[in-house]
Amino acid sequence: MPEAREIEKQQRETWERFSAGWIKWDPQVVEMLAPVGQEMIRSLVLAEDGVHLDVASGTGEPGLSIAAQMPRGRVVLTDLSEAMLAGASSKAEKLALRNVEIRVCGVDDLPFNDASFDSVSCRFGFMFFPDIRGAVSELVRVLRPGGRISTAVWAQPDGNAWATLPMGAISAEVELAAPEPDAPGLFRCAAPDSVAAILREAGLHDVAESDVRGSLEVDSGDDYWTMLTEVTAPVVAVLAGVDHATKERIRAATIEKAQAFKTNGRLSLPFHARCVVATR
């Protein structure tokens, strides 16, 4: 597996490249993932005047929702990718949130003092970190004793048709190398207790997991395919290496499989996420 710095560099480049897609599809992503953000916020028990850190914020969630709930507090959004955070920044402006600060930085080297935050969140970031244990020790360092950390990761693939449909269509056409077990990827943290065990090892207590299920709602198979090709790096990476006819077959198969999830004229593609909360 590549070294930590190399993984971080690859991640930064990938998210910078896909940031325009994430900003374009932000309304769909915000709607899809709102129940996950709500569960994280519920578990954090925020104080209105607290100081909160959101890591791997991307285009801003759940940090911006947290900022809206802490009018007398302060929320710092951080991410490796400046372009993803530019999306968060323009949303903070539109929402007139004055208590938001934005810092471009990796999770392994947070530019903050020890114990400087009352709470920490990280939604769908852990599976991309080069060294999850190292990241957790950095998050624990900046969290004050008694403060809570809440995170969310994707649960097992069989509950996540929104992500597995294209990969199924791809594997019918292309022989894919098995991913290295600890390489960054959507389902790296999917095993029950995997994140919880790391949080316990880091000395955190009252560690609790909760499952959140929901769906990605899109108007049509064509919209679903367009979204996939604008936000999903692994799909785009495979498509870049196949000829036009193969790409068209993968597209048609993905759209056809998606029709099984049609309800009331729209596609409703299920997801299964796992939230984990712990106290320092």
Ligand SMILES: C[S@@+](CC[C@H](N)C(=O)[O-])C[C@H]1O[C@@H](n2cnc3c(N)ncnc32)[C@H](O)[C@@H]1O
């Ligand atoms: C799926 S997005 C999640 C964005 C947002 N939290 C959400 O739930 O909508 C993952 C984010 O993790 C960031 N990321 C990946 N590796 C990182 C690292 N080592 N340190 C900080 N952020 C990282 C990426 O730049 C990307 O914005």
